[in-house]
Every structure is written in C-alpha cells, then in structure tokens.
Amino acid sequence: MRATFQRVAYFILLGYLIISCYTGFIIVKNKVWKEQIQQEKYRKMTELAEEDRAWNPWGEEFDNERTVLTRHEPPNIVWNLDQGREPPSSRVDNSKRLFNVEVWGKASIGLYLWQHILEGPLEERMEGVWSHGTKTINNIKFTFRTGPGVVPDQVPKETEHLLLVLNGREPDKITFAKSWLTSLDTLPRLQNVGLVLLGNEQCNNSWLHPYMAQNGGRVKFAFLVYDSPEIDNKFYYQWPLGVATYRDFPRVDSSKLPVHIKRKYSCNFLGTVYKNSSRETLMKILEGDFFRENCYVKPRYRWLPEENADSREEYIRLLSQSDLTLNPVGQNTECYRIYEAISYGSIPVIEDVRTPGICGKSETSEPQVFPLRLLKDHNAPVIFVKHWSELHDLIENEKTLLHSERVKRRRNVLLWYESFKSKMRKTITNVISTHFFGVDR
Incomplete structure (x- = not known):
C-alpha cells in the first residue's frame, strides 16, 4: 500500500515538473517572439526616420509634405497616451469639466503657438517622425503633435476637439491646407474644429471661406496672421507671426x-x-x-x-x-x-x-x-x-x-x-472655450 502511494506521488511530481518546464518554455518563446517583433518594428521606424531626415518641418518650404502622404506607408502610431481617462459621459458641468483638445501643427507657426505662447513641452518620438507634448490650461488639456508622421491617415480617430495649424501663404500651401481640411470628414467623432492659419501676405484668404461654419463648413473660428479684412473677433481673430521657429x-x-x-x-x-x-x-x-x-x-x-x-x-x-x-x-x-x-x-x-x-x-x-x-x-x-x-x-x-x-x-x-x-494665450483659450464648449471666461 505504501509502495503504491509513493508511486502515485512520484507520478504527480513528474507531471508537475513536465508542466512547469512546458510553461517556462512557452513564456520564454513568447518573450523572444515579442522582442523580435519590437526589433523589427523599431528597424522599420528607424528606416522611416532616415527617409524623412531631409524634411524641413519648420520651414516655409513644405514641398516634401505631400510626398510624405504618398511616398511610403505612414507609421502605425499608438496615439492615445492618456491612461485611465474618465469617460466623457460622466462629465456634465462644462465649467468644471476637463476637455481634451488636439493641436496638430502642420506649419512653422505651430511651434510658436505651442512653445512660445502656450509654453508647452515637446518631446520627439520615433527619431523625429513626430513630436508630442501635453499641457493643461484652465479646464482644457491640450495635446500637441507635429512632424512628418502627422498625416491624415494616421491621426487619432477618436479626436473630438481639434485646433489645426496650417500654412495658407502660397498656392501650393493652400492646396496642402485644403487637403487637411477635407480629410477631417474621416474623423467619426469630431465635433469641433478651430484653425490657426499663416495667411497670405496680401491678405487674400478667400479660399478659406467655404470651410467656415457660418458658410456650412466645419471650422468654427480661425486665427489669421496679418491684417486680413475678415477679422471681426467673432469668427476671425488675429494671430501674431512670431519668431522664425523654422x-x-x-x-x-x-x-x-x-x-x-x-x-x-x-x-x-x-x-x-x-x-x-x-x-x-x-x-x-x-x-x-x-x-x-x-x-x-x-x-x-x-x-x-x-x-x-x-x-x-x-x-x-x-x-x-x-x-x-x-x-x-x-x-x-x-x-x-x-x-x-x-x-x-x-x-x-x-x-x-x-x-x-x-x-x-x-x-x-x-x-x-x-x-x-x-x-x-x-x-x-x-x-x-x-x-x-x-x-x-x-x-x-x-x-x-x-x-x-x-x-x-x-x-x-x-x-x-x-x-x-500671456494675453494671446488667454485669448486663444477663451475663444476655444466659447466656440467649442459654450464656456465664457
């Protein structure tokens, strides 16, 4: 009887050892497999960054911007960096609610807006393929993104509130700006759009009119550089040219x-x-x-x-x-x-x-x-x-x-x-609060 009990105990121990070894093998295999995937992904991102190294993200020369859209497949970026964000449905009081506003910089004045006016931080990702920063002002959490990786096909699809920074100084820049404004229809949750525009130096910005909300478009307000006749401080506001960040x-x-x-x-x-x-x-x-x-x-x-x-x-x-x-x-x-x-x-x-x-x-x-x-x-x-x-x-x-x-x-x-x-920071945050969220400050 005792011999039988010992035999059963040996079989149980042997089975435990076999299962433990197999489990360890699976864990190691999965870890190696994941590391290989990460290494391959990093290699591809590195190659992509090398391709874009000649791109001038801050200049008035945006010739390569359209090339970025067609030359290669943009990186599959995991945009949502906020962990444990409170569900929107639980917020009811707009005066106390924390709003998330995306800011996408596709013109050189975007850096002046973000770093000099809003005084936000900026961190490069994927070796400069895109740069990112966040800052909360009043009850608005701004998330700024810029760089060649910020293209219509790869922006956060869950975006609800957007401030877009574009260049409308010359015909080719206007064409590029129009492509961005048209692409906004692909964002299923988008509710509000504002614009900061490096306007035409002769102040001819009539191309923008059809995109404005009062004309049936999506843009609720626009900040324009230069003394444009559209400026009425209701839908059009003036923005400083600032320093040459490019x-x-x-x-x-x-x-x-x-x-x-x-x-x-x-x-x-x-x-x-x-x-x-x-x-x-x-x-x-x-x-x-x-x-x-x-x-x-x-x-x-x-x-x-x-x-x-x-x-x-x-x-x-x-x-x-x-x-x-x-x-x-x-x-x-x-x-x-x-x-x-x-x-x-x-x-x-x-x-x-x-x-x-x-x-x-x-x-x-x-x-x-x-x-x-x-x-x-x-x-x-x-x-x-x-x-x-x-x-x-x-x-x-x-x-x-x-x-x-x-x-x-x-x-x-x-x-x-x-x-x-400071006044310009207050102005743009107040305009966003009023036009986007109905909160007057």
Whole structure:
C-alpha cells in the first residue's frame, strides 16, 4: 500500500515538473517572439526616420509634405497616451469639466503657438517622425503633435476637439491646407474644429471661406496672421507671426538676459535686400559714415531658406548687442524680426507703411491703425517711421539717452512681451472655450 502511494506521488511530481518546464518554455518563446517583433518594428521606424531626415518641418518650404502622404506607408502610431481617462459621459458641468483638445501643427507657426505662447513641452518620438507634448490650461488639456508622421491617415480617430495649424501663404500651401481640411470628414467623432492659419501676405484668404461654419463648413473660428479684412473677433481673430521657429530661433528666457550691460551698437540690420524695395532705400542711407560708427549693417542680396549655426548665432548676437533693430518691410509689414528683436529687449524700428494687397480695414478697427493692428492694439513698445530718412535724427536722439534709461527701456520691452504672450494665450483659450464648449471666461 505504501509502495503504491509513493508511486502515485512520484507520478504527480513528474507531471508537475513536465508542466512547469512546458510553461517556462512557452513564456520564454513568447518573450523572444515579442522582442523580435519590437526589433523589427523599431528597424522599420528607424528606416522611416532616415527617409524623412531631409524634411524641413519648420520651414516655409513644405514641398516634401505631400510626398510624405504618398511616398511610403505612414507609421502605425499608438496615439492615445492618456491612461485611465474618465469617460466623457460622466462629465456634465462644462465649467468644471476637463476637455481634451488636439493641436496638430502642420506649419512653422505651430511651434510658436505651442512653445512660445502656450509654453508647452515637446518631446520627439520615433527619431523625429513626430513630436508630442501635453499641457493643461484652465479646464482644457491640450495635446500637441507635429512632424512628418502627422498625416491624415494616421491621426487619432477618436479626436473630438481639434485646433489645426496650417500654412495658407502660397498656392501650393493652400492646396496642402485644403487637403487637411477635407480629410477631417474621416474623423467619426469630431465635433469641433478651430484653425490657426499663416495667411497670405496680401491678405487674400478667400479660399478659406467655404470651410467656415457660418458658410456650412466645419471650422468654427480661425486665427489669421496679418491684417486680413475678415477679422471681426467673432469668427476671425488675429494671430501674431512670431519668431522664425523654422530657422530654430530659440525660446528666450528674459529673466536671464543681462539687460544692465552696455550694448555695442545703436542699431543693426542683417537681412535680405530685395530689388525695388524700401530696403534698397535704407541701404543707401546706411552707407554714410555716421551709421557705420553707430550701427552694425550686413545685407545680403539673395534670400536663403536655411540658416547655419554661425549665421544664426551672429544674428542673435546682434539682437542682444543692439539698442534698436531696423525692420524694413518685405512682402508684408509684419515680419519675424519684430518679435525676435523684442525677445532680446531690442526696440524694433518699423517702417509704418502698408504693403500691396487687401490688408487693411475691417469691421472692428479704424483704418488709421493699419498696418500692424495687433501690435498697435496692444501698445507694443516699438518705434514707427514713415520713411527711413527719419533714421538719422532717431539715432542722434539715442545717443543722448542715459544708460539707466536704456536699461529701464529694455526691461519694459521684455515685460511687455511676456504680457503680450500671456494675453494671446488667454485669448486663444477663451475663444476655444466659447466656440467649442459654450464656456465664457
């Protein structure tokens, strides 16, 4: 009897060992299999990132954007990074409810909106195929996405509320922007759409009208760069051009700028001189000995879309070492240089003239405030000139200022810019709250 019991015990132990070994084999096999899948996926993503390395995500040159849509299969991105999010059905009070708003940046001004205005973080994913960041302001959780991997076929299909950033400056950019607006019909849960648009420099944005909600489209509001006549502060709002993020212009921590140090130059101009423009007039004025002694001037006569590290460093150094920065008009009176100078406490001297096009009077502003209505409405600390012949007297006046007066002025410029960005942040969040969620702030 005892022998029989021992035999049964041996059989049970043997069976347990066999089952344990088999289970261990299955676990190891599955782990190896999953690692192989992950390695293969990583290899494919790496190859994809290598293909897109030449793509310029921040520039005004978006020629490769349409190529991204057709050249290869976009990566299958797992977009939902929020774990344990409360079901929408359990939220009833819109004033206390946390809303999720997607922000998709498909133009260079998207980075200015996200990093400089909303002050959101940004992290690269898949070696730059797409970049991501989240930030909560009031009761809105913003999720920002940008990069070549952000294409209509691969955006989060569960998106309900969307702020889209597009470029409508030129015909090919408009075609690309239209393709994005048309693609929104494929999002089954989409309820609200807003737009931040780098508008046409002549303010001809009529192509956008059919996409607006008041005309039967999906876009409930649009923030437009430049003094477009559509701006009514009901459906169309104005947005600043900001700094040239596509040239990697940095985020400047104004609290760390040495504003008390004497600056080397009274004024500076480093930029492209276009034929038959007022910039040619400015260059003739700057040729005199008086300006050579007081200002740093370095023109170039061919526009370059790219900057290298040396030229960018030189430009930033000039801004930080100049009391004034000269801003002759280009295709539009508003230019990146205005905001870039202000961010370093250098006063922009702006040619206060209107450029060709239909930029100008709208229902909400008097004609005499144009151009640069947004800066004038916010009392920007800039100097306006009607003609560059005024520059000599302006520099002479600068030479009479005490150093303490210059330091105080720099501090005021930097404080104004921080306040301006804060106001723009408040404006866009309020417009989203009102148009999307019916919450007035």
